[in-house]
Amino acid sequence: MSEALALLAWGDGGWGDEMVFGAFVTLQVATLAFALGIVIGTGGAAVKLSKVRGVPLLGDLYTTLIRGVPDLITIYIIFFGGGQVAMGVAQLFGYTGYIEFDALTTGVLALGIISGAYSTEVIRGAVLAVPKGQIEAAKAAGMSTSLRFRRILVPQAARYALPGLGNVWQLTLKDTSLISVVGLVEIMRQAFVASGSTKEPFTFFVTAAVLYLALTSLSNKVFDKAEIWANRGVRRA
Amino acid sequence: MITLFDKPDTVWELIANGLPWTLTLAASSLAIGFVLAVGLALLRLSPLKPVRWAAWTYVYFFRSTPLLVQIFLIYYGLGQFEAVRDSFAWPLLREAHWCAILALTLNTTAYTSEIIRGGLQSVPWGQVEAAKACGMSVLMRFRRVIFPQAIRQALPGYGNEIVLMVKSTSLASTITLLEMTLIARKETSATFTIEPLFVAAMFYLAINFLATRGVMAIEYKLSPELRDAKRLLPLPDQQPAAR
Incomplete structure (x- = not known):
């Protein structure tokens, strides 16, 4: 036990600081990807709820593809193919240089696209949960489209979406471990490197598990608090 | 494991060679995991507090940590201990595929037990009382009244x-198991095209499509009360005359 603790010491002698730094990278990727996912999800929900014929189909295609294909495959496709796509786009603007995504960009982009698919469903459901009569009432009160959107739809949909988005966050947080396969030094990669050089894999993977447990438990608490705050004006039976 | 195509001509055939492993991993872990999950769900609902707590801890651990950590803990981690290396299980735990099946099974057990627990708790207590009143034993109540309804509720x-789980089998590629994802990744690295990855994606989509259709068919079969009548039964006076 004491040997294991020595391995996890802070500073040059141990891997404690490296592991904690890895946890910060994990948190960073998860946060950026989750935010990107909400942006994509909002757009996706708008596409899925569109009244123009054929447009919702595009949204269905996106969510079905992402949710039916392993996340690891999505990550590899973006890692190996994202650069080519970016170069193609850049060439349209006259840039002919070589573009390759680094591990962090790949991670944020891939996890953003993956969590975006789940967020799309959550946000779509939340928008549908806002009673239609409220929008009609806002129209009757003479509110413009943007005002209705800002004052009536968004605040209420956000409240309905919160529990679902909490689940998406947990998912994204755990999915960050997959980014280690393309070389991003987050918790998993750091644990792998450390166990390779110390020959004590169990110690480091347990440490990784504990760090993930801490992150998920902590964010659970934050989301619970946020839910209580968001529902402070709601009367429950 | 069987090889479907000895000399694959196309990328499709090449990726299809990983299909047996992908299906084996998914099917075996789902099958074993389901049985264990029923037991775990019952432990979660046990009247004894320590039992409930132990089951809760198991579920909490496996649902709060990434599957990749669990796979690495079993494949790389267990070998750290001499006791494990000397034990009878070592010839199995040394092999990537047994480790993958073990990790996937333990993982799906945790998730499935929560689904089944929800199903069990959805059965109205009045039905249990009614079954008791009919004189059914505990076992018969579970077999005939609680379990069938819980399963129907848990199916979606x-x-x-x-x-x-089908998607999760792709993580076995990280511990050198040659299933579809690893074959596709190797081919992508070798040929500098991402086509193999897309082909693998199509295979996964097809499996998942079939699986969801299968579940929908079972759901349909298990809920006759929700079906629309396909054809109206003839009214008594319209019945053909007896011969």
């Missing part, structure tokens, strides 16, 4: 779990 959630 379990369909999602099947899809998740």
